[in-house]
Amino acid sequence: MTKTVHIIAAARPNFMKVAPLYHALSADPDFTPVLIHTGQHYDPNMSDDIFRDLGLPAPDHHLGIGSGSHAEQTAGVMVAYEKIALAEQPDWLIVVGDVNPTAACAMVGGKLHIPVVHLEAGLRSRDRAMPEELNRLVTDVLADVLWTPSPDGDENLRAEGIPSERITRVGNIMMDSFEIIRPKLDAENSPAKLGVTPGEYGIVTLHRPSNVDTKASLTRVTEALEAAAERLTLIFPMHPRTKARAEEFGLLGRIEAAGIKVIPPLSYLPFMSLVKDAKVIITDSGGLQEETTYLGIPCLTLRDNTERPITIEQGTNRLVTPESLIGELDQALASDAPAPVRPEYWDGATAGRCVEDLKRRSA
Structure with a gap:
């Protein structure tokens, strides 16, 4: 049976990260991706144009949250997304990065017992004055599956007590987006x-x-x-x-x-x-x-x-x-710019590894 996957897109960097994953899931008969735009960035140059550049369709849902304080954004996303999650009961929920809607939707998913995947998990600045760091910590604790971009992400999660079976290093999906538009x-x-x-x-x-x-x-x-x-x-x-x-x-x-x-x-x-x-x-x-x-x-x-x-x-x-x-x-x-040194899995093929991991965990 086809699995429904909610993909949350919020701030501008999220759009680039979800595009390769959306395309890879769309191409796989086992999954039906549903794109949800929280509306945190509502400038056309920060959303609509990027969707077009990356070949994304119009979102299936647009929460229209807009700007506001951290509490207002987080609460607004939780209230709006919970209604959609209750109505559609997705098989998986994928959240991306470290913005307020990332943590907000992870909390909704956790409380509704929807399996949560965090793409770009395990990053740490060790600076809790950064709101993004708090969002990372909250999201990684709640996520059932943690897709990391690099070895330090794996190490950070294991040091925080996350079981290894919940962690999969998939690489850096931003490189996939760059290759789409190259x-x-x-x-x-x-x-x-x-x-x-x-x-x-x-x-x-x-x-x-x-x-x-x-x-x-x-x-x-x-x-x-x-x-x-x-x-x-x-x-x-x-x-x-x-x-x-x-x-x-x-x-x-x-x-x-x-x-x-x-x-x-x-x-x-x-x-x-x-x-x-x-x-x-x-x-x-x-x-x-x-x-x-x-x-x-x-x-x-x-x-x-x-x-x-x-x-x-x-x-x-x-x-x-x-x-x-x-x-x-x-x-x-x-000095001349150094030749690119690309970490393992920063190769433009991260979305495929994500889909394979999701297939394995859905079996």
């Missing part, structure tokens, strides 16, 4: 559209509260970016949250005056067309740490810690502060 990247040609030369620009993405939510922190970051902009052209697809704070603190004009190209958020295809030809990435994102490792592009991560240590141990990622950014940038610009 044939379209050259035709997209984002550098030409933005008037920059491949290999001669950097990209900035920032959105985390620790960098943008106070005037003091965003001022420190702005000063570092001003200095970086003296070394190479910077393109800054600015998250709505970051733009609102930059305007509030009177820093947006200063950023633009430094010659930094501030543009609206890009959907996945044009953004990755820009990323693949970048000289360096400056970010506080999680996913970009992985994608730059896959592509062999230096990544300077403006954070005190990372839940993806393999990107430092085997990849191109470095943790920086605003004060250390310029030194690290100069070092990155002075």
Whole structure:
């Protein structure tokens, strides 16, 4: 009998992670995937365009949660998703990543006795000041099956008492998404559209509260970016949250005056067309740490810690502060980018391993 699988998509990075899995499940006669969009990101560039780029259909359900406090988002998703789960009684529930809807739907699934799978399980920053870390901890405790991207994920879960039989290392599904769109990247040609030369620009993405939510922190970051902009052209697809704070603190004009190209958020295809030809990435994102490792592009991560240590141990990622950014940038610009060192199973075939594991566990 065909198994119904609910797949939860919430924030922008989730869309890229669920697409390969949705396609793989759709192609298997044993499963019927049902796509549920919680609506946490409602900017068209953060949802609708990405669905189109990755060949995803319109969601089967759209919860329309929108923005709000952590409590409002979590509660809203729980109330809305519980109604769907009760009505449809899926055989499996797959949650992705570490955003509020991830933990919210895992709690609903756990209480309704729906088997929960966590894709991208086991990541740890050891920093409970990050809301994402709390979501990871909650979700991994509740999940019946934990799909990890790398060996450190396996080790973290076992250290927390998770039985080995619940853990399967499947690899990094973000690489699957990149391979889906790879044939379209050259035709997209984002550098030409933005008037920059491949290999001669950097990209900035920032959105985390620790960098943008106070005037003091965003001022420190702005000063570092001003200095970086003296070394190479910077393109800054600015998250709505970051733009609102930059305007509030009177820093947006200063950023633009430094010659930094501030543009609206890009959907996945044009953004990755820009990323693949970048000289360096400056970010506080999680996913970009992985994608730059896959592509062999230096990544300077403006954070005190990372839940993806393999990107430092085997990849191109470095943790920086605003004060250390310029030194690290100069070092990155002075040397050729290292050849990509791809961790095991970061190979574009993760979705297939997920489906095989689900088939085994459904038997």
